[in-house]
Amino acid sequence: MPLEQLDETAKQILSAASRRFLHYGYGKTTMSEVAQDCNMSTGNLYRYFPSKLDIAEKFVAVLRLEHIERLRGIMEAKGKSPKEKLREFFLTKFRLAYERFHDRPKAFELSQTLLAERPKVALEWENAEAQILAEILSHGEAEGSFTVGNPHETARILQDIAFRFTSPAVFHEGEADILTKELNGVLDLVLDAFAWRNYQRAGGHRRGVPGEL
Amino acid sequence: MPLEQLDETAKQILSAASRRFLHYGYGKTTMSEVAQDCNMSTGNLYRYFPSKLDIAEKFVAVLRLEHIERLRGIMEAKGKSPKEKLREFFLTKFRLAYERFHDRPKAFELSQTLLAERPKVALEWENAEAQILAEILSHGEAEGSFTVGNPHETARILQDIAFRFTSPAVFHEGEADILTKELNGVLDLVLDAFAWRNYQRAGGHRRGVPGEL
DNA sequence: GGAATGAACAGTTTATAAAACGCTCACTCT
DNA sequence: AGAGTGAGCGTTTTATAAACTGTTCATTCC
Incomplete structure (x- = not known):
């Protein structure tokens, strides 16, 4: 459950998403933006988070x-x-x-x-x-x-x-x-x-x- | 302030509006509906209530x-x-x-x-x-x-x-x-x-x- | 063969044009 | 002259089409 149990990539995704959540709000951050921040595709996000x-x-x-x-x-x-x-x-x-x-x-x-x-x-x-x-x-x-x-x-x-x-x-x-x-x-x-x-x-x-x- | 201080017409308007407020909600009741219920024009409502x-x-x-x-x-x-x-x-x-x-x-x-x-x-x-x-x-x-x-x-x-x-x-x-x-x-x-x-x-x-x- | 991709799908949000709304006022009625 | 009218004004809500978003999966990459 704690942060440490997360994959390195998952941590990166969480970090990028968190930054956008706080800055632009949940509704205004898109999965493709998060993916771009992490230099990966949207599809790959779903290997680390279900949604x-x-x-x-x-x-x-x-x-x-x-x-x-x-x-x-x-x-x-x-x-x-x-x-x-x-x-x-x-x-x-x-x-x-x-x-x-x-x-x-x-x-x-x-x-x-x-x-x-x-x-x-x-x-x-x-x-x-x-x-x-x-x-x-x-x-x-x-x-x-x-x-x-x-x-x-x-x-x-x-x-x-x-x-x-x-x-x-x-x-x-x-x-x-x-x-x-x-x-x-x-x-x-x-x-x-x-x-x-x-x-x-x-x-x-x-x-x-x-x-x- | 109490109900009794209101004009008879004002009471009628309030009653009709209240019925609609409770039945259809505030947003879904229109002034012309209230006016129709009272058999009067919308303009006349404003002689009894500012808005x-x-x-x-x-x-x-x-x-x-x-x-x-x-x-x-x-x-x-x-x-x-x-x-x-x-x-x-x-x-x-x-x-x-x-x-x-x-x-x-x-x-x-x-x-x-x-x-x-x-x-x-x-x-x-x-x-x-x-x-x-x-x-x-x-x-x-x-x-x-x-x-x-x-x-x-x-x-x-x-x-x-x-x-x-x-x-x-x-x-x-x-x-x-x-x-x-x-x-x-x-x-x-x-x-x-x-x-x-x-x-x-x-x-x-x-x-x-x-x-x- | 596990990691990553991105086109494709269904659902939602957004943009915008049309309809409806709250409210005003010059006017009529009695 | 006070009560009542309703067309008209600017704004908001609604309807609808276009754009976008979350999610999937057949495919590619290393």
Whole structure:
């Protein structure tokens, strides 16, 4: 699945196509243009990719890998509390989404067509994120910061909550700093909910709540 | 602004146009068709509405009024706790949005074009909802169920949180019952956050928290 | 014989001409 | 004099033909 498993020629094709996708958009790049960039015939492209859409899918898969690695880095960071990680997770996710879509309209178009044709891609992306989120929650639970029943279920709910700050269609409405402020308000609320659940689990009779700042 | 303030002829025009909007969609209904339905000329339509878009805007304004009245009814209901009202508010809002868009694609098209041309309409709708939401929060605060700093700010944040369950673009992904379940999970979390804030305000030393079920 | 080609096919996009549309206004009707 | 008309204006939508694109495969190349 990672880039390294690809044939050298496939990498070249992917690279040429990616460049055109970002520059001219998915719809405006043709297979023969990509072939020309690679000094080969159109027919030969199909020895390495089943279709144009599969090239786009691979392109997004690479993007996703970088995106997920970034978030995984936050999860694995030392010296940060699970609460801080949770906040940073969503702030980073938002910032990455904002940069990807608001600053680069062609990437937005590619996502639109790809997700229309291949809905699974979006689900895989969300699942990969939910995985990391669930790990943050599990660590927090083990460490006493959170009380989370089912980490994966809770991760889904957190994704629902943050949807407003991930959905590309909305980014035009508000500017980044306003949205960031609102997202922080949302995260305050989420963390308060966890604080309450943690307090409830602890029996609701102690003044100091473990893991509370 | 309400329907009653309209001229009798204007009401007739609005009614005929609305019927066509819902049946054939905004784009497929023509002014001359509406005029024919009303047994008048196209020119006469413009004595009552400045443009076709303004008819659509009035149509949506009526919809909004019904929608808001419904939510206001929840807010004003007797014998329900603010927490129950908060939950019912969002469940109803979701159900209404789901019916409006998922079950009636033509209404979806009308919203799309109207919001593209008249972004203010969406803001007014959101503001009207936020108003009611803020009142529920204020009542809850006065009654001891919630601790809410700024009701309007908090209302905004709750709207952000529920965005996933309001955004028309998403309704195709999951079915209503799955989304309802997830929304309930989100509301559980929100209510827990309020419980914690309430507990914090109360000094964090009492076992029983006022207003808690 | 595996790698690469490019003409050919079906489907889509684009270009453009024709039809239809939203809207105005000089006018008629009552 | 206020309500209503409808031909006419500029623009948008639609219909259709031409050009192009994604994909295949019989063939060529090394």
